[in-house]
Amino acid sequence: MDVFLEAAQSILAPHMLLLVFLGVTAGLFVGALPGLTATMALALMLPFTFTLDALEGLVALGAVYMGTIYGGAFTAILINTPGTPSSIATTFDGHPMAKQGRGLEAISIATIASVVGGLVGVAFLLLAAPPLAKLAIRFGPAEMFWVAILGLTLIGTLASGSVLKGLLGGAIGLLIGTIGISPIGGESRFTLGWPPLQGGVSLIVALIGLFVIPELLDMIRRGRAALAPPLGVTPSRFNFGSAARTVFSQPVNLIRSCGIGQIIAVIPGAGGSITSLVAYNEAKRASKSPETFGKGNPEGLVASESSNNVMVAGSMVPLLALGIPGAPPDAVILGVMLLHGLRPGLALFTESGVLANGFILSMGLAALMLIPVGLLGGQLIYRIVLRTPYYFLVPTILVITMLGTYALRNNLLDVAIMLGLGVAGFMLRGLGIGAAPIVLGLILGTIAEQGYVQTILGGMALPVPQVRLFINPLSQIIIGLILAVLLWSFVPPLLRRWRKPRGGE
Amino acid sequence: MFALVRTVALPMGMAISAAFGMAAPAVAQDFPTRAIEYIIPFNPGGESDVTARLQEPLLKEALGVDVNVRHQPGGGGAVAWSEFQSNAEADGHEIIGINLPHIVGQPIQRADAGYSTEGFDIITWFHFTPHVLIVPASSPFQTLDDLVSFATENPQAVTMGGSGTFSGNHLETLRFEELAEVDVTYIPFTGTGPLPAAILGGHVGSVMSNSTLGVQMGDQVRVLAVAADERLEVLPDVPTFKEQGYDIVGGTFRGVAAPKGTPADRVTMLADVFTEINETLGERQIPMGFQMTDIRGDDAVALLDRLKTQYGPYLEGN
Numbered sequence: 001m002d003v004f005l006e007a008a009q010s011i012l013a014p015h016m017l018l019l020v021f022l023g024v025t026a027g028l029f030v031g032a033l034p035g036l037t038a039t040m041a042l043a044l045m046l047p048f049t050f051t052l053d054a055l056e057g058l059v060a061l062g063a064v065y066m067g068t069i070y071g072g073a074f075t076a077i078l079i080n081t082p083g084t085p086s087s088i089a090t091t092f093d094g095h096p097m098a099k100q101g102r103g104l105e106a107i108s109i110a111t112i113a114s115v116v117g118g119l120v121g122v123a124f125l126l127l128a129a130p131p132l133a134k135l136a137i138r139f140g141p142a143e144m145f146w147v148a149i150l151g152l153t154l155i156g157t158l159a160s161g162s163v164l165k166g167l168l169g170g171a172i173g174l175l176i177g178t179i180g181i182s183p184i185g186g187e188s189r190f191t192l193g194w195p196p197l198q199g200g201v202s203l204i205v206a207l208i209g210l211f212v213i214p215e216l217l218d219m220i221r222r223g224r225a226a227l228a229p230p231l232g233v234t235p236s237r238f239n240f241g242s243a244a245r246t247v248f249s250q251p252v253n254l255i256r257s258c259g260i261g262q263i264i265a266v267i268p269g270a271g272g273s274i275t276s277l278v279a280y281n282e283a284k285r286a287s288k289s290p291e292t293f294g295k296g297n298p299e300g301l302v303a304s305e306s307s308n309n310v311m312v313a314g315s316m317v318p319l320l321a322l323g324i325p326g327a328p329p330d331a332v333i334l335g336v337m338l339l340h341g342l343r344p345g346l347a348l349f350t351e352s353g354v355l356a357n358g359f360i361l362s363m364g365l366a367a368l369m370l371i372p373v374g375l376l377g378g379q380l381i382y383r384i385v386l387r388t389p390y391y392f393l394v395p396t397i398l399v400i401t402m403l404g405t406y407a408l409r410n411n412l413l414d415v416a417i418m419l420g421l422g423v424a425g426f427m428l429r430g431l432g433i434g435a436a437p438i439v440l441g442l443i444l445g446t447i448a449e450q451g452y453v454q455t456i457l458g459g460m461a462l463p464v465p466q467v468r469l470f471i472n473p474l475s476q477i478i479i480g481l482i483l484a485v486l487l488w489s490f491v492p493p494l495l496r497r498w499r500k501p502r503g504g505e
Numbered sequence: 506m507f508a509l510v511r512t513v514a515l516p517m518g519m520a521i522s523a524a525f526g527m528a529a530p531a532v533a534q535d536f537p538t539r540a541i542e543y544i545i546p547f548n549p550g551g552e553s554d555v556t557a558r559l560q561e562p563l564l565k566e567a568l569g570v571d572v573n574v575r576h577q578p579g580g581g582g583a584v585a586w587s588e589f590q591s592n593a594e595a596d597g598h599e600i601i602g603i604n605l606p607h608i609v610g611q612p613i614q615r616a617d618a619g620y621s622t623e624g625f626d627i628i629t630w631f632h633f634t635p636h637v638l639i640v641p642a643s644s645p646f647q648t649l650d651d652l653v654s655f656a657t658e659n660p661q662a663v664t665m666g667g668s669g670t671f672s673g674n675h676l677e678t679l680r681f682e683e684l685a686e687v688d689v690t691y692i693p694f695t696g697t698g699p700l701p702a703a704i705l706g707g708h709v710g711s712v713m714s715n716s717t718l719g720v721q722m723g724d725q726v727r728v729l730a731v732a733a734d735e736r737l738e739v740l741p742d743v744p745t746f747k748e749q750g751y752d753i754v755g756g757t758f759r760g761v762a763a764p765k766g767t768p769a770d771r772v773t774m775l776a777d778v779f780t781e782i783n784e785t786l787g788e789r790q791i792p793m794g795f796q797m798t799d800i801r802g803d804d805a806v807a808l809l810d811r812l813k814t815q816y817g818p819y820l821e822g823n
Contacts, residue, residue, distance in 0.1 A: 043549030137706030195619025199579020
């Protein structure tokens with residue numbers, strides 16, 4: 001207990017509070033700019049952290065990380081563009097809310113849900129790191145393959161629209177994901193012999209292109225800002241109390257989303273996009289009014305934002321307990337720890353208890369800091385987006401987007417790919433195929449391919465290597481979940497069809 | 506773009522300049538006259554990136570100009586290397602991180618890698634992480650001999666994880682298979698990041714990786730052999746492959762290169778600076794399992810030739 005008190009004392013020092021404040025603020029803006037990822041923000045901060053002691057450096061990194069994941073929600077809500085892949089599911093209900101003039105309400109709800117998620121993640125990290133870490137490492141190649149298949153299954157049932165179009169979008173994403181050097185095997189695929197294509201289509205480039213550009217083209221087509229509320233509707237005013245009531249009136253949704261967030265967060269390599277997707281899907285399934293999802297239901301927003309912010313502290317479970325980075329930004333944090341001569345692992349808690357606990361507590365502090373920083377920053381950004389006429393807004397967003405895309409890999413080809421995908425995405429949207437299934441297909445296809453090939457290779461000594469996909473109990477549980485999702489989405493409609501004629505007799 | 510990042514990270518940027526002070530030029534001269542562009546062909550957060558981030562403030566101080574570290578990941582480094590060879594200006598202000606055996610392996614293995622191994626003026630190879638063969642602490646294999654005898658009796662049953670295909674880890678595994686006359690199953694992962702989970706979760710039986718991973722994972726694992734000429738200071742109890750009868754010395758070399766045709770005195774000057782800052786770098790990195798090196802000029806070219814002979818046969822068949 002002394003260690004906790006000492007840790008709490010050290011992070012409540014004024015300069016620590018300032019670090020957390022600056023970190024969250026900087027992270028928020030990075031997260032709100034499409035193309036600037038949490039990993040890149042942390043990497044840029046590396047030299048800065050060496051001027052600090054180990055705890056200060058980690059506190060600053062944790063705060064930026066928390067701010068970045070949260071900042072992605074702003075653009076998701078206001079311009080239908082997830083700032084980071086973790087907020088894809090935030091666009092589903094957040095943006096429709098903004099379109100109905102409830103943008104500030106959506107931002108407040110997202111903020112409070114993020115804070116809850118952030119704090120839950122910290123609590124799990126403090127109290128349950130060792131058993132969760134044990135669960136995490138049981139996810140091997142076979143399990144990851146099935147997790148990806150589970151995600152692909154969910155695409156069909158996502159948001160609104162038809163299952164078929166969702167799956168079609170997912171398939172397009174899978175194909176885009178195959179361009180470049182194959183992750184396993186190292187062959188060039190679909191590069192047309194042209195060296196620059198070896199890098200493939202980066203996930204973030206596809207994310208920006210498919211989400212932002214169609215939105216901008218849509219604004220131009222309609223000749224007015226996407227956010228302008230329908231005539232006769234007054235935009236809702238900022239009301240923290242009512243937003244908090246909205247969030248806390250759904251305790252089941254919060255607990256379920258945070259639980260899902262925590263479990264998926266500890267699986268190394270699964271990432272925030274799957275987390276919020278699964279939480280969103282479960283919220284929709286459990287809801288009394290699933291048909292309002294995708295049309296501005298705050299429940300969906302709460303599910304997505306609480307679950308993806310659990311991930312920040314949640315993905316540190318395998319990092320701090322075992323030295324396994326659960327997500328790309330964690331790799332940077334691991335690097336900083338190693339450079340300070342700290343070796344992550346349970347020994348860290350006994351040998352450097354103040355540091356380990358101080359770092360964890362500071363993430364809780366960063367989560368709380370989202371309330372003032374997020375609500376003020378959110379109001380500011382909302383006002384800017386709302387009051388800027390579309391003929392200024394469109395070119396501004398376009399330029400920021402192009403810069404962000406270029407910055408990602410310092411590659412002009414990426415900008416061209418982004419714009420090309422954007423125009424294609426605009427046309428696909430006209431056909432009813434949304435951006436989310438395509439981007440998720442791109443993410444999940446890569447995970448599935450790796451898992452499949454690694455599993456088969458691992459079974460080379462068996463007569464039928466494919467058996468390895470099915471023998472682990474954990475794989476069987478995930479396969480069970482997949483079957484449950486499939487049954488849930490296909491059986492009720494069939495039942496209805498079967499009952500109808502009988503009822504008519 | 507960097508202007509944008511700088512604005513975003515303004516508080517940090519100010520702190521950085523405050524911490525390192527205003528850098529004074531080392532010597533008054535005609536080089537460098539503007540900021541140095543230092544390209545890293547890999548993702549942020551990897552060992553190459555972390556090293557460059559450590560070098561950045563030290564280089565800035567020694568050279569007296571700004572040093573901009575830029576990422577250009579893709580194709581295992583090939584995207585940046587091919588663009589650098591076709592576009593970079595050969596005046597010493599544009600430099601790029603290079604890795605071995607990557608720049609030897611890719612042009613042999615891929616017809617469209619887009620660059621050639623010889624197309625750089627190598628400044629210096631500044632550090633080296635030898636390969637190590639790692640098993641989980643719970644593994645039945647206590648020694649390299651245990652693993653070899655089990656693998657001899659059970660072809661393909663021993664799985665060996667590593668980063669990438671036809672990468673250093675993979676090529677070393679192929680060489681080990683040939684010299685030990687065994688048939689193991691190599692399982693590639695995307696980078697070194699996923700390897701700890703693969704070892705601890707029992708998803709692979711062993712891992713061929715870099716010394717840094719062996720040091721980092723401590724007593725969670727057992728390192729059976731290290732592919733260096735001599736034992737490492739940080740892993741004093743781990744025997745070399747040579748001690749155990751296999752002539753395997755290899756690993757990842759990291760260095761920095763200028764475009765072909767850069768004035769020789771500028772290349773030498775940059776090599777001197779990188780070597781000088783290696784001392785400060787070593788204080789942090791040697792305990793992590795790095796070996797600091799300064800391999801330049803003819804020696805750097807000889808190193809390329811050695812690796813070509815060493816690994817070429819495994820690559821050409823593919």
